[in-house]
Amino acid sequence: MNYFLGIDPSTKCTGYCVMDLNYDIIESGKIEIPEDGAEGEKIFYQVNELEKLFTKYTFSKVLVEDQYAKVNIDTLKKLSKTAGAYLYLDRYGADITTIYPTSWRKVFHGNGKAKKRDTFDKVCAIYEFTHLKYTKDNDLTDAIGICWAAVDLYKEEAAAA
Template structure:
């Protein structure tokens, strides 16, 4: 009997560029960037980002998804975009018996070992890029780095829940 692979997808969502990281059986496999910067209209960008995410979900058929929780900010349009995008992903999970999880930025950074005290957003992005390079020896942009670290943080959560 062949044992099915456990595929986890980690997502750092954004209104223009979303980072995606794929893990198989707890090991990092690959990452990619969904770039929708060529769409100026927010509705067109949302549709394109949704379609790209659905394509990734259909391609990899994950069993577990972790996505960065949306943080309330001053820009209502961005908040609406990211919340709706989570809804697209959640709908996929409901239809495909896939575990859906959100994780706050402060939580995944802590679990990934990033010292965030007193750091600004741009500094945190640089730290994420460096953390991925230190752990995996690969150079990626900030969106992919954050997606990878969300996945690493999710794996840490599973380790903490599993008795030894």
């Protein structure tokens, strides 16, 4: 079976989503990053949590949101280190790729200028999520949008082969 993983990395709460080829959500959630500890410990914690998914599923494609330079430079450095650490998980044989927010949003929305709120609203509508709150769950809904893009890109690549 084909499984796909979308990851929205964060320094506080990382969203993730596992989907199948039909865009059905198999598993999704948020990794709440401990507030205490050194930066390296926080990254290691996230990688350990994500590694559990890699031992549970065989992924055909993994997309990790990349960061663009408009954010605070210190935040950019931290998020780049986090996304880079995820590449360690390629030892499981998955196709792990970073993707800019505008790129995955163009796939998911048909428009790279869509905002986080647009993604939240669309994901809630598609999956009939009525219990989510934008301020608490936008990392999760972004991960779902990223995962959707992973499925679409995989299908495009398969069709072109």
